[in-house]
Amino acid sequence: MCGIVGYIGPKEAMPLLMEGLNKLSYRGYDSAGVAILENQELQVVKKKGKVAVLAGEITKYTFGGKIGIAHTRWATHGEPSDRNSHPHADCSGKIAVVHNGIIENYSSLKKHLQEKGHKFASETDSEVIAHLIEVHYKGNLEEAVRQAVLRMIGAFAIVVISKDHPNQLIVARQDCPLVIGINDNEIFIASDIPVLLEHTQKFLFLDSGEMAALSVGDVRISTFNGNRVQKLPQIINWEQGKIEKAGYEHFMLKEIEEQPRVVRDTLRGRLLAGGLVELEDFALPEDYLSQIKRIYMLACGTAYHAGLIGEHIFEDLLRIPVEVDLASEFRYRDPILDENTLVIAISQSGETADTLAGIKEAKAKGAKVIAITNVIGSSITREADHTIYTRAGAEIAVASTKAFIAQQIVMFLIALRLSQHAGSIAGGVLHEIAQALHDLPVQIQSILDNHQPIRDLAKHLAQQNPCGHYKYNDFFFLGRGLDEPIAREGALKLREISYIHAAAYAAGELKHGNIALLTSQTPVIVLLTQERIREKMISNIMEVIAREAPVMAVAYEDDNEIASIVPPFSGLSSNVMRIPRTISWLAPILATIPLQLLAYYSGLERGCDVDQPRNLAKSVTVE
Ligand code: F6R
Numbered sequence: 001m002c003g004i005v006g007y008i009g010p011k012e013a014m015p016l017l018m019e020g021l022n023k024l025s026y027r028g029y030d031s032a033g034v035a036i037l038e039n040q041e042l043q044v045v046k047k048k049g050k051v052a053v054l055a056g057e058i059t060k061y062t063f064g065g066k067i068g069i070a071h072t073r074w075a076t077h078g079e080p081s082d083r084n085s086h087p088h089a090d091c092s093g094k095i096a097v098v099h100n101g102i103i104e105n106y107s108s109l110k111k112h113l114q115e116k117g118h119k120f121a122s123e124t125d126s127e128v129i130a131h132l133i134e135v136h137y138k139g140n141l142e143e144a145v146r147q148a149v150l151r152m153i154g155a156f157a158i159v160v161i162s163k164d165h166p167n168q169l170i171v172a173r174q175d176c177p178l179v180i181g182i183n184d185n186e187i188f189i190a191s192d193i194p195v196l197l198e199h200t201q202k203f204l205f206l207d208s209g210e211m212a213a214l215s216v217g218d219v220r221i222s223t224f225n226g227n228r229v230q231k232l233p234q235i236i237n238w239e240q241g242k243i244e245k246a247g248y249e250h251f252m253l254k255e256i257e258e259q260p261r262v263v264r265d266t267l268r269g270r271l272l273a274g275g276l277v278e279l280e281d282f283a284l285p286e287d288y289l290s291q292i293k294r295i296y297m298l299a300c301g302t303a304y305h306a307g308l309i310g311e312h313i314f315e316d317l318l319r320i321p322v323e324v325d326l327a328s329e330f331r332y333r334d335p336i337l338d339e340n341t342l343v344i345a346i347s348q349s350g351e352t353a354d355t356l357a358g359i360k361e362a363k364a365k366g367a368k369v370i371a372i373t374n375v376i377g378s379s380i381t382r383e384a385d386h387t388i389y390t391r392a393g394a395e396i397a398v399a400s401t402k403a404f405i406a407q408q409i410v411m412f413l414i415a416l417r418l419s420q421h422a423g424s425i426a427g428g429v430l431h432e433i434a435q436a437l438h439d440l441p442v443q444i445q446s447i448l449d450n451h452q453p454i455r456d457l458a459k460h461l462a463q464q465n466p467c468g469h470y471k472y473n474d475f476f477f478l479g480r481g482l483d484e485p486i487a488r489e490g491a492l493k494l495r496e497i498s499y500i501h502a503a504a505y506a507a508g509e510l511k512h513g514n515i516a517l518l519t520s521q522t523p524v525i526v527l528l529t530q531e532r533i534r535e536k537m538i539s540n541i542m543e544v545i546a547r548e549a550p551v552m553a554v555a556y557e558d559d560n561e562i563a564s565i566v567p568p569f570s571g572l573s574s575n576v577m578r579i580p581r582t583i584s585w586l587a588p589i590l591a592t593i594p595l596q597l598l599a600y601y602s603g604l605e606r607g608c609d610v611d612q613p614r615n616l617a618k619s620v621t622v623e
Pocket of ligand 1: 300301302303304346347348349350351352355398399400401492493496618619620
């Protein structure tokens with residue numbers, strides 16, 4: 001949610017800042033801007049639209065400055081427009097700021113500043129920061145920023161530059177991501193680590209409530225209250241983190257194709273012989289494990305769907321009650337938890353504001369929190385008691401794909417580790433699970449080796465009426481048991497990538513109202529991987545067919561019955577997306593893959609920007 005970049009060093013700042021913005025644009029793409037300092041002049045260029053629009057604009061000017069800041073925006077306060085774009089300047093035009101987050105008390109601050117005569121050029125909350133710094137500036141930029149942040153309520157990561165301090169950047173963060181990359185003679189700032197991996201592997205991480213005054217050779221970190229903080233840089237050797245399309249047209253397809261590797265990496269060194277599990281950061285004492293009476297899963301969006309799958313797996317393997325909550329709801333409903341509750345918070349980015357707030361709430365009530373995240377050093381790793389990484393590598397496409405698969409694997413490993421302690425699974429079952437986990441990468445690859453039938457389905461579903469409107473605009477996804485969260489995930493992927501309205505239902509709920517919506521223009525995608533409830537699901541499919549809705553299925557390769565139930569669209573050989581057979585707990589992983597591809601190709605067929613869908617951003621750092 002907004003990306004920020006900064007640079008000081010011997011090189012020209014502009015190309016580095018633009019490279020950073022391009023890599024960060026998945027965090028927001030409503031507008032972009034840069035401020036470069038050269039010869040006591042602050043050159044600010046900002047434009048509504050994607051980074052490419054800004055790139056076109058800057059060709060009209062020359063920039064030689066070696067210090068600068070830049071921003072790519074996901075609009076919160078104020079519409080996407082040139083004037084609401086960052087950087088924002090104070091009245092004197094000497095100070096410029098880029099901001100990620102929300103200043104909750106901006107309205108009272110703005111009123112106060114306006115009363116003092118400050119003139120505002122935008123409708124954003126962010127602009128108050130520049131004016132607040134101006135008010136407190138008495139020759140020391142670091143102190144002025146400190147005074148400003150002490151008056152700001154909300155979530156923010158900011159980078160500040162000033163004409164009067166041509167060799168210095170000031171950064172501050174509270175509940176929003178910001179990393180500092182350092183080399184011998186240069187300093188980089190970015191919202192995410194992968195943006196900087198081309199340039200450095202040495203990183204400094206500020207905690208929430210810390211700020212830093214940065215010049216080459218002088219890095220001074222302190223708390224907002226002014227206490228000095230000593231920090232050693234950490235080396236991030238994260239090969240998979242590099243942001244590159246590697247020959248793919250879209251990050252989304254690249255990330256879908258990476259999933260066999262993701263499963264292998266996420267399992268590596270953790271799944272031992274005979275199904276035993278060793279998780280490097282799982283440091284909960286054994287006597288605590290015996291006390292766990294309840295498990296909460298906390299997440300948003302796709303990660304929430306991973307939690308819903310976890311609910312089934314944990315309850316099946318551990319026989320401990322599990323509750324899954326949307327983090328945005330959990331924190332405001334006074335949930336009942338105590339020291340015997342284990343909370344598992346799932347977040348690809350590790351920066352989702354609602355999930356972070358949920359963790360704070362859980363910890364305040366005495367629960368222990370394990371985080372599952374993909375991003376090393378992200379905020380969640382500091383908030384949770386323990387972190388287990390998903391090792392999916394940087395996920396750049398806005399729609400989450402490979403991280404979702406990795407989240408499911410990590411949850412399975414945690415469930416196995418806990419059941420190892422509880423002795424709740426028989427040895428034979430453990431062996432079967434271990435074998436099934438080992439087989440997954442090859443099975444995923446076999447689905448990925450045959451895109452064409454799914455592409456053909458997407459093409460069929462994108463046909464237009466003679467008047468040029470799409471024939472199919474409402475889709476249903478149906479599943480029971482472990483297929484139900486995958487129905488939700490399939491529907492979410494389709495909605496966000498292709499802008500098709502799609503709803504997911506537990507198949508048994510159809511008859512309680514939703515079936516009223518079915519017509520011959522409502523394609524229904526059914527999932528059929530859970531043998532225990534297969535007959536019930538077949539009955540639900542029959543109910544759909546009786547309403548003349550076109551049906552497609554995700555089913556096992558050896559399921560001979562389904563093809564005769566679900567007739568193919570004219571010109572296509574089958575409406576069944578096939579997956580290899582596996583154990584029921586792992587079927588969601590395999591069943592996800594065809595639905596990711598269906599969403600991807602539907603987006604392509606409908607001319608959508610699949611990597612950067614409208615109105616979205618990768619990392620949601622506002623509530
Ligand atoms: C959907 C998607 C979002 C995220 C959600 C949580 O494709 O990517 O729904 O899953 O915003 O994000 P994280 O996992 O970063 O907390």
